[in-house]
Amino acid sequence: MIKFINVFIEAFPFFMNGLVFTAELALSSISIGFVIGVLVAISRTYGNKLSYSISTIFVESIRGTPLLVQLFIFYFAFPQIGIHLSPLVASIISFSINSGAYQAEYIRGSIQSIDKGQMMAALSIGMTKWKSILNVILPQSLIKVLPSWTNEFAYLVKYTSVAYLVGVPELMAQGEFVASRNFEFMDVFLGVALIYLVIVMILTWGMSRIEKMVRMPGV
Amino acid sequence: MKVLEVRNLKKRYDSNEIIKGISFEMEKGETVVVIGPSGTGKSTMLMCINRLIEPDEGKIFLNGEEITGSKHPEIFRQRIGMVFQEFNLFNHLTVLDNVRIGPIKVKKLPKDIATKVAIENLKKVGLESRMNAYPAQLSGGQKQRVGIARALAMEPQLILFDEPTSALDPELVGEVLEVIKKLAREGMTMLIVTHELGFARDVADRIIFMENGEIIEQGGPEILANPLKERTKQFLAKFREGR
Numbered sequence: 001m002i003k004f005i006n007v008f009i010e011a012f013p014f015f016m017n018g019l020v021f022t023a024e025l026a027l028s029s030i031s032i033g034f035v036i037g038v039l040v041a042i043s044r045t046y047g048n049k050l051s052y053s054i055s056t057i058f059v060e061s062i063r064g065t066p067l068l069v070q071l072f073i074f075y076f077a078f079p080q081i082g083i084h085l086s087p088l089v090a091s092i093i094s095f096s097i098n099s100g101a102y103q104a105e106y107i108r109g110s111i112q113s114i115d116k117g118q119m120m121a122a123l124s125i126g127m128t129k130w131k132s133i134l135n136v137i138l139p140q141s142l143i144k145v146l147p148s149w150t151n152e153f154a155y156l157v158k159y160t161s162v163a164y165l166v167g168v169p170e171l172m173a174q175g176e177f178v179a180s181r182n183f184e185f186m187d188v189f190l191g192v193a194l195i196y197l198v199i200v201m202i203l204t205w206g207m208s209r210i211e212k213m214v215r216m217p218g219v
Numbered sequence: 220m221k222v223l224e225v226r227n228l229k230k231r232y233d234s235n236e237i238i239k240g241i242s243f244e245m246e247k248g249e250t251v252v253v254i255g256p257s258g259t260g261k262s263t264m265l266m267c268i269n270r271l272i273e274p275d276e277g278k279i280f281l282n283g284e285e286i287t288g289s290k291h292p293e294i295f296r297q298r299i300g301m302v303f304q305e306f307n308l309f310n311h312l313t314v315l316d317n318v319r320i321g322p323i324k325v326k327k328l329p330k331d332i333a334t335k336v337a338i339e340n341l342k343k344v345g346l347e348s349r350m351n352a353y354p355a356q357l358s359g360g361q362k363q364r365v366g367i368a369r370a371l372a373m374e375p376q377l378i379l380f381d382e383p384t385s386a387l388d389p390e391l392v393g394e395v396l397e398v399i400k401k402l403a404r405e406g407m408t409m410l411i412v413t414h415e416l417g418f419a420r421d422v423a424d425r426i427i428f429m430e431n432g433e434i435i436e437q438g439g440p441e442i443l444a445n446p447l448k449e450r451t452k453q454f455l456a457k458f459r460e461g462r
Contacts, residue, residue: 115305115307117303117305117306117307118307118309118310120271120303120307121301121303121307121308121309121369122309123271123293123296124269124271124296124299124300124301124303124370125296125297125300125301125320125321125325125369125370125373126293126294126296126297126298126321126325126326126373127293127321127324127325128293131324131325135320135324136309136311139311140309140310140311143311216310216311216353216355217353217355217356
């Protein structure tokens with residue numbers, strides 16, 4: 001135990017450097033993914049045939065292929081067509097798109113669970129379809145989607161670790177770096193795992209607070 | 220000028236004709252009650268008027284302007300209030316926000332004026348004390364009164380009521396009917412689909428009896444006591460037995 005603590009303290013500055021990248025990856029990907037998710041979910045529920053088809057193909061192809069393959073396409077394959085992305089940018093793009101597809105499905109499910117009468121009532125006071133979606137359907141859907149959204153956020157935090165494979169110096173990469181020098185693989189990777197665990201726990205706790213704050217009473 | 224004019228309205232679902240050519244008119248300040256057996260197209264007819272359901276044939280006019288065929292039905296819906304059987308209050312909003320969201324988002328009134336309008340209308344339905352509650356915290360009767368206030372806040376030229384008391388426990392029906400009666404006295408133009416025949420007799424200037432997508436008979440409230448058509452008689456007799 002004391003050895004673990006010593007190794008952990010020694011590696012701590014590296015972990016913190018990595019954590020900055022991990023946070024940057026997770027926060028930007030969840031946010032961009034959220035925007036993608038909302039747009040795709042709306043076009044799958046309220047869009048015309050064309051936007052429905054495009055968004056459905058998008059969701060299915062992203063969910064049907066491994067995240068790592070998507071990341072490698074952006075980082076290793078894109079240069080062949082003349083698009084050079086830095087490791088960080090390639091990672092953020094692929095994580096955002098990946099998370100966007102999953103968020104879209106959660107949000108779509110939530111939109112479809114809203115009673116049809118809500119839309120009718122919004123239309124009946126003279127809102128257009130888009131105003132109704134924006135003011136009535138979407139707010140309720142987003143409140144309802146929070147628990148599954150928290151899940152997606154927690155997944156994403158952990159999945160950012162694959163960015164290490166394209167050279168982003170995030171938490172996992174820092175662990176690898178430290179362990180390859182001091183050979184304390186057990187202690188270092190337990191330390192890395194502990195940090196992920198703590199982040200996810202804080203995240204889950206924070207989100208459950210937010211869920212309670214925005215919950216629709218009695219619904 | 221007629222507030223509402225419905226000419227030869229028809230609606231089909233697949234080969235099933237739900238509304239078979241209905242025509243009627245409404246004067247300003249008139250309360251018209253539509254009665255008839257369940258599943259005869261009364262609610263469908265109501266929703267065709269503000270085009271929540273798209274009619275297949277026929278023309279509808281609001282104060283002389285044609286609603287059918289307009290590319291912007293929302294402009295007419297701003298002027299036609301609707302009260303639903305299932306209330307359909309916005310679950311994520313407080314009572315006050317439910318009532319003022321229309322004036323704010325649709326009419327673009329400044330927030331303070333919209334709030335004033337909303338509170339006035341909540342007073343009218345006796346619920347200004349519950350303005351910070353959420354729909355789920357209200358009784359059915361209170362929910363429906365908020366539904367009425369929400370429609371009123373848009374200052375409509377006509378309000379459509381789709382069985383406003385059918386989803387309520389019997390002891391809560393009265394408070395909602397009282398509010399509607401008050402509106403009738405104030406001269407609101409209202410088209411009401413209901414199964415409450417006693418209420419229909421009290422409030423209606425005119426009664427329309429509908430069956431199988433057609434108007435069978437219409438006239439003053441006296442037709443409830445002395446119907447001319449055999450089918451109306453049968454329907455009313457069945458109703459009296461049931462009560």
